[in-house]
Amino acid sequence: MGPVRIVIVDDDALVRSALRLMLDGADGIEVVAEAGDGAEVPDVLAAHPADVVLMDLRMPRTDGIAATREMRRRRDSPAVVVLTTFDTQAEVEGALAAGAAGYLLKDAPPQRIAAAVKAAAAGEPVLAPQVARQLMDAAAASGSARERARAALATLTPRERDVAEGIGRGESNAQIGRELHLSVPTVKAYASSVLDKLDLDSRTQVALLVQQAR
The missing domain is CATH 1.10.10.10 (Winged helix-like DNA-binding domain superfamily/Winged helix DNA-binding domain)
Structure with a gap:
C-alpha cells in the first residue's frame, strides 16, 4: 500500500502551507495538491487523484459543504474530512449530510489530523470529540x-x-x-x-x- 494521497482545500494560503508542511512530514501521507476554493476541487482532483480531501468550510465562491456534496456525487470520490474553525450545529450537520467522512476543528493537534486522514482513507468515521458530543446531545433532545x-x-x-x-x-x-x-x-x-x-x-x-x- 502506498501513502494516503490528500488534497488540501482552504482559502487561506498560510493555512494550506502549514498543513502541507505538517502532513507531508507525517508517515504514510502525501500531499498531492492544494486548492483555494471549493470551485477548484473538480479540476484539481482530475489532475491529482487523491484518497482524502481535507476541506475548509467557509470559502468565497463555493463553500466546503457545496463542494463536498458535488464531489460525493461522483463515483469513487475521495473521502472528505472537514477541517474548520466553526462548529455550529447547522454546519456540522450540513457537512455530514453532504457526505463528509469526518469533522475536525483547526485547533486539533497535528497527530490528530494525521490520524484522521488515515482513518478516513480506511473508511472509518472521524469526529472531533466536542462535535461528537454536540451531535449526541442534539439527538438525545x-x-x-x-x-x-x-x-x-x-x-x-x-x-x-x-x-x-x-x-x-x-x-x-x-x-x-x-x-x-x-x-x-x-x-x-x-x-x-x-x-x-x-x-x-x-x-x-x-x-x-x-x-x-x-
Missing part, C-alpha cells in the same frame, strides 16, 4: 429523530444491524470482523449493504444514525 433512526435501523437484517452497531462505535472493519467472526471482505460487503438500504453516503452518517437511535 429530539425524540422524533430517535424514532426515525430506530425505524431506519429496523429495516436491516440482524447481521447488518450488528455491523452498523460496530460502525456506530467507531470500529474498523477488522475490529468488527473479529467481534462477529467475519472476514474483512464480508464486513465490507455488509457495510455497503447498510449504506444502500439506509440511503446513506458514508460510515460517519451510519454512526450518527446509530447514535440517534439510542
Whole structure:
C-alpha cells in the first residue's frame, strides 16, 4: 500500500502551507495538491487523484459543504474530512449530510489530523470529540429523530444491524470482523449493504444514525 494521497482545500494560503508542511512530514501521507476554493476541487482532483480531501468550510465562491456534496456525487470520490474553525450545529450537520467522512476543528493537534486522514482513507468515521458530543446531545433532545433512526435501523437484517452497531462505535472493519467472526471482505460487503438500504453516503452518517437511535 502506498501513502494516503490528500488534497488540501482552504482559502487561506498560510493555512494550506502549514498543513502541507505538517502532513507531508507525517508517515504514510502525501500531499498531492492544494486548492483555494471549493470551485477548484473538480479540476484539481482530475489532475491529482487523491484518497482524502481535507476541506475548509467557509470559502468565497463555493463553500466546503457545496463542494463536498458535488464531489460525493461522483463515483469513487475521495473521502472528505472537514477541517474548520466553526462548529455550529447547522454546519456540522450540513457537512455530514453532504457526505463528509469526518469533522475536525483547526485547533486539533497535528497527530490528530494525521490520524484522521488515515482513518478516513480506511473508511472509518472521524469526529472531533466536542462535535461528537454536540451531535449526541442534539439527538438525545429530539425524540422524533430517535424514532426515525430506530425505524431506519429496523429495516436491516440482524447481521447488518450488528455491523452498523460496530460502525456506530467507531470500529474498523477488522475490529468488527473479529467481534462477529467475519472476514474483512464480508464486513465490507455488509457495510455497503447498510449504506444502500439506509440511503446513506458514508460510515460517519451510519454512526450518527446509530447514535440517534439510542
